[in-house]
Amino acid sequence: MKIIEVKDYSEMSQKAAEYIIDKVCQNPNLKLGLATGGTPVGTYKNLIEDHEKNGTSYQNVTTFNLDEYIGLSGENKNSYRYFMDEKLFNHIDINKNNTNIPRGDSKDTEEECLRYESLLANYGGIDLQILGIGSNGHIGFNEPGTTFTSQTHVIKLASSTINANARFFNRIEEVPTKAITMGISTIMKSKEILLLVSGENKKDAMGKLLNGNVTESFPASVLKNHPCVTIIADKAAVSGLKSHCQ
């Protein structure tokens, strides 16, 4: 794992956007894995700014999001489909037909997991996957204890995840308790992974990632087994930890 330490959230967002833009320029047909949550919002803003100023085109890019809440349709403001449209897709020249997110409102969620996994396989997998990390070490919505062999599946969200994500909802009771998420093996099949980490509330997780063992009880630790992971982390999340891992 290569770690790039940056000053703050703004610099993380800038560097992450530059990283993605560079990949899109090298490969206009990039298959790009995307995350939601607070961490990538600044990165998406920078992608939009660059698209407006420099005309970087996403016409031939295909995207795959990590996860979606079960029970929410794309019109629901708290769905990850809505989030992605608002925060990125509506502001760049991507073809919406090329943007893939598990359907949280599908009648048969198990069937939807199979569809999503085979869709990814048919496209030949993801070139670059963007990840955030939960304070409990989840990646996607793969909560602690998820097997490293898991494919796209239904997951019951940990109470710490529900608490953390309640900030996006009016009331905690509105946070869905289940989601569809790419599995750990699905994520690990990506050719390259870019993990973004910001803020002091992620420092414990970063300590475990950098200095702990590879274990299913801390899902992000699996990234140590991947040949091509770059972490862009700000000082608040990583200072004082970095030297232990290099």
Ligand code: F6R
């Ligand atoms: C989002 C996702 C999650 C988040 C993680 C961190 O699609 O899969 O793993 O990346 O929960 O969330 P934030 O960025 O809100 O701290």
